[in-house]
Amino acid sequence: MTDLGQFGRLLIGIGGVVILIGILFVAIGFVAPGGRLPGDFVVTRGSASCLIPLVTSILLSIILTFLLNLWTRR
Numbered sequence: 001m002t003d004l005g006q007f008g009r010l011l012i013g014i015g016g017v018v019i020l021i022g023i024l025f026v027a028i029g030f031v032a033p034g035g036r037l038p039g040d041f042v043v044t045r046g047s048a049s050c051l052i053p054l055v056t057s058i059l060l061s062i063i064l065t066f067l068l069n070l071w072t073r074r
Helices: 003-031 054-072
Strands: 041-045 048-052
Touching: 003 054
Parallel strands: none
Antiparallel strands: 041 048
16 A cells, blocks of 8 residues: 555544544533543632542543544454
């Protein structure tokens, strides 16, 4: 296959990953309106606030690990 064909496959693969990430974000938005899952911490001090998305980070890490393992084990 030519170099251009390999580049095309790479672009298609990257596009597929971007689409999957978009679907994941939409699904998380339906599960937890505002993007906050139970277990995400919000610290408010005066007029400043800080969101620590602990559970969201863990969930995203598990899902991405699963997807990458599926993708690399072809």
